[in-house]
Amino acid sequence: QVQLVESGGGSVQAGGSLRLSCAASGRTFNNYAMGWFRQAPGKEREFVANIMWIPGSRDYADSVKGRFTISRDNAKNTVYLQMNSLKPEDTASYYCAARPFGVTRNPGDYAYWGQGTQVTVSS
Numbered sequence: 766q767v768q769l770v771e772s773g774g775g776s777v778q779a780g781g782s783l784r785l786s787c788a789a790s791g792r793t794f795n796n797y798a799m800g801w802f803r804q805a806p807g808k809e810r811e812f813v814a815n816i817m818w819i820p821g822s823r824d825y826a827d828s829v830k831g832r833f834t835i836s837r838d839n840a841k842n843t844v845y846l847q848m849n850s851l852k853p854e855d856t857a858s859y860y861c862a863a864r865p866f867g868v869t870r871n872p873g874d875y876a877y878w879g880q881g882t883q884v885t886v887s888s
Contacts, residue, residue, distance in 0.1 A: 767791040767877040769861045774882030777851055781886070785846040787861030787879060794818045798868040799844045800875060801835060803857035803884075810860070812870040814846060824868060829855075851886045858883050 773785040787799065800815035814825045814835040823835055834847040844861060859882050862875035869875075 767863060769863060769877055769879035771859065771861045771879040771882040774859060774884045776885040776887065779852055779886055779888050781851050782847070782849045783851065783884060785848065785859055785861075785882060785884075787844040787846075789842045789844065789861075789863060794842060794863065795839075797863050797865055799835075799837065800862045800864075800868070800870075800872075801844075801846045801859060802862060802872050802875075803855075803859045804881075805857040808857075810872045812872065813859070815868045815870070816844065817868055822868065824870070826870075848884070851884075853886050853888045856884060856886050 768790045770788045795818050798815055798817050801813040802810050803813050804810040812826050813829055816823050816835045816837055832850045837844045861879040863877040864875045
């Protein structure tokens with residue numbers, strides 16, 4: 766059974782940084798796409814970034830491009846989201862998700878989800 770566990774959320778001031786981690790277990794993820802999504806109160810869940818385990822292609826939402834970096838450690842089965850230059854509008858619950866085969870920005874295409882970690886950015 767696939768399990769995804771996020772960590773690393775917290776409260777920071779605008780301009781600060783956080784690194785989120787997503788530890789994956791339960792199977793081999795070589796052919797899996799991993800995504801980060803976020804959801805603010807009263808809003809729909811939105812795409813942030815995704816990455817394939819192999820060969821590591823990446824995609825970012827325009828709102829985070831240049832500030833966030835997604836990466837993975839295959840040996841640790843962990844995906845990271847480095848978030849720099851954080852803005853108050855980045856405040857949300859952040860979720861890690863996994864799906865077999867190709868990357869997609871649509872949260873409905875992801876079969877497995879973590880429990881989420883809260884990120885709060887104050888101005």
